Structures are given as structure tokens and as C-alpha cells.
Amino acid sequence: MSENILKHTATGIANFAINAIRAVDEASVELLLREILQSERVFIYGAGRSGLAARAFAMRLVHLDIPAYVIGETITPATRKDDLFICISGSGETSSVIDYARSAKRAGAKIAAITSYPSSTLGKLADLVVVIKGKTKLDISKEDYKKRQIEGQSVTLAPMGTLFEDTAMIFFDGLIAELMYRLGKNEEEMRKRHTSVE
Numbered sequence: 001m002s003e004n005i006l007k008h009t010a011t012g013i014a015n016f017a018i019n020a021i022r023a024v025d026e027a028s029v030e031l032l033l034r035e036i037l038q039s040e041r042v043f044i045y046g047a048g049r050s051g052l053a054a055r056a057f058a059m060r061l062v063h064l065d066i067p068a069y070v071i072g073e074t075i076t077p078a079t080r081k082d083d084l085f086i087c088i089s090g091s092g093e094t095s096s097v098i099d100y101a102r103s104a105k106r107a108g109a110k111i112a113a114i115t116s117y118p119s120s121t122l123g124k125l126a127d128l129v130v131v132i133k134g135k136t137k138l139d140i141s142k143e144d145y146k147k148r149q150i151e152g153q154s155v156t157l158a159p160m161g162t163l164f165e166d167t168a169m170i171f172f173d174g175l176i177a178e179l180m181y182r183l184g185k186n187e188e189e190m191r192k193r194h195t196s197v198e
Contacts, residue, residue, distance in 0.1 A: 013162065013163065013166055016134075016163050017163075017166055017167040017170050020133045020134060020163075020167045021132075021167060021170060021171055021174065023133060024130060024131065024171065025130070028129060028131070029130060031128045032112055032128060032130055032175070033178060033182070035084045035128065036061075036066065036084060037182070037183075039082060039083055039084035039110070040067070040082040040083055041068070041069065041079075041082075041083045041084070042058075042061055042066060042067065042068045042069070042083070042084050042085075042086065043069050043071055043079055043083060043085045043109065044057060044058045044061075044069070044070055044071065044085075044086045044088070045070065045072065045086075045087055045088070045096075045100050046087070046088030046089065046094075046097065046168075047094050047096050047097055048161075049161060049162075050088040050090065050094075050161070050165055050168065051070075052169075053088060053165055053169040053172060054070060054086070054088050055070055056169060057086075057172035057176070058070045060172070060173075060190075061176075061179075063191075063194060064176070064179055064180065064183060064185055064190060065185075066179070071085075078107065079103075079104040079107045079108075080107050080108055080109065081107070081108030081109070082108075082109075083107075083110070084109065084112060085100070085101060085104040085105075085109045085112070086112045086114065087100070087111060087112065087113050087115075087126070088114045088115075088168060089113070089114075089115050089122050090115060090116045090117075090132075090134055090161045090164035090168075091116070091117060091120060091161075092113065092116070092117040092118075092120020092121060092122035092123050093117075093120055093121055094122075097122060098121050101113075101122060101125050101126070102125065105125065110128070111125060111126040111128075112127065113125070113126035113128070113130070114130050114132060114171075115130075115132070116131065116132060118131050130171075132164060132167050132168055132171055133164075133167075134161065134165070134167050
């Protein structure tokens with residue numbers, strides 16, 4: 001029955017995200033939080049579904065009155081010194097992400113990478129890396145059914161980068177909660193900065 005597949009997969013994704021977020025290095029998160037709070041402006045970019053997580057995070061930063069921009073939007077200004085550029089790529093090899101990161105670094109911005117592969121091109125380019133485990137497009141060719149079953153990896157119907165992308169979205173929501181606490185902001189203050197044209 002498809003309902004069993006739906007519930008099994010959704011539960012598996014949720015459990016994977018919980019374990020992946022628990023495994024995130026706290027020191028790297030603290031560095032990221034410090035950079036967000038100290039930077040003049042925050043720029044964010046991810047391609048595809050990682051880009052959706054990036055946009056949601058940027059929206060919440062704006063609600064917290066933190067100047068945030070999504071790379072690729074027509075109103076996004078140029079990056080410069082004292083800016084932070086947060087790049088999201090599970091593989092760390094997404095060409096557009098790497099190209100934008102290199103450009104921002106040349107302009108003097110600090111680069112923060114959110115990736116599953118700290119030794120990737122993006123990871124090596126970044127000033128700080130937050131590792132979020134997840135099956136990415138790099139893992140598809142390596143998949144082996146028996147190996148996954150032995151290792152207890154049962155979320156086989158979460159295609160391509162789903163595990164990374166969903167976990168990144170939840171991770172960013174956790175960061176927003178931490179920033180709310182540190183800035184002494186509440187939901188009512190954030191609501192005032194939410195769009196009123198809808």
C-alpha cells in the first residue's frame with residue numbers, strides 16, 4: 001500500500017534529519033552564528049532544492065532585521081569586504097555555487113559552506129564549513145542495496161539530494177531559533193517585518 005511507503009519514507013527522512021543535526025559539530029555552528037551576527041550583510045546561494053532552503057533561510061534572516069540577500073535576484077547588490085556568503089551544496093561540487101563563492105571571495109567576503117563533503121572544492125574554498133551529512137548526488141553511483149541494508153540505511157525512496165536538502169532546511173530553522181534567542185527577538189517582532197502584500 002502506498003500509504004505505508006509514504007509514512008515509512010517520511011519517518012525515515014525525519015529520523016535521518018534528527019541524527020544528522022545531532023552530529024553537526026557545535027564549534028562550526030558557533031563560528032557560523034558569530035559570522036552572521038558580525039557581518040555587515042549576509043548573502044546566500046544554493047542551486048536547485050538547496051536554493052529553496054537558502055531562500056527560506058534568507059527570508060527568516062530578514063524577519064530578524066539581518067540584511068540578507070539571495071544571489072541571483074535582480075535586487076541583490078555586489079558582495080564586498082565584511083560580508084558573509086553562505087553557500088549550500090551537498091556535494092560541494094555544484095559549479096554555480098563554486099563560481100559564485102570564488103567571485104565573492106575575490107571581493108573580500110567570508111565564505112561559509114554548508115555541505116556533506118568538507119574536502120570538496122567548496123569545502124576547501126570556504127573560510128568555515130558546517131558539515132551536514134546526507135545522501136547527495138555523489139552517492140547515487142556508489143549505492144549498493146546490500147551494503148545499505150547492513151548499515152541500516154532504509155531511506156531508499158528519498159531520491160538524490162533529498163536527505164541533505166531536507167536536513168539543511170531544518171538546520172537553518174534551528175539557526176533562526178538560536179539567533180532569535182541571542183538577539184532577544186520574538187515572533188511578534190518578526191511578524192512586523194513579514195510581507196504585508198499577499
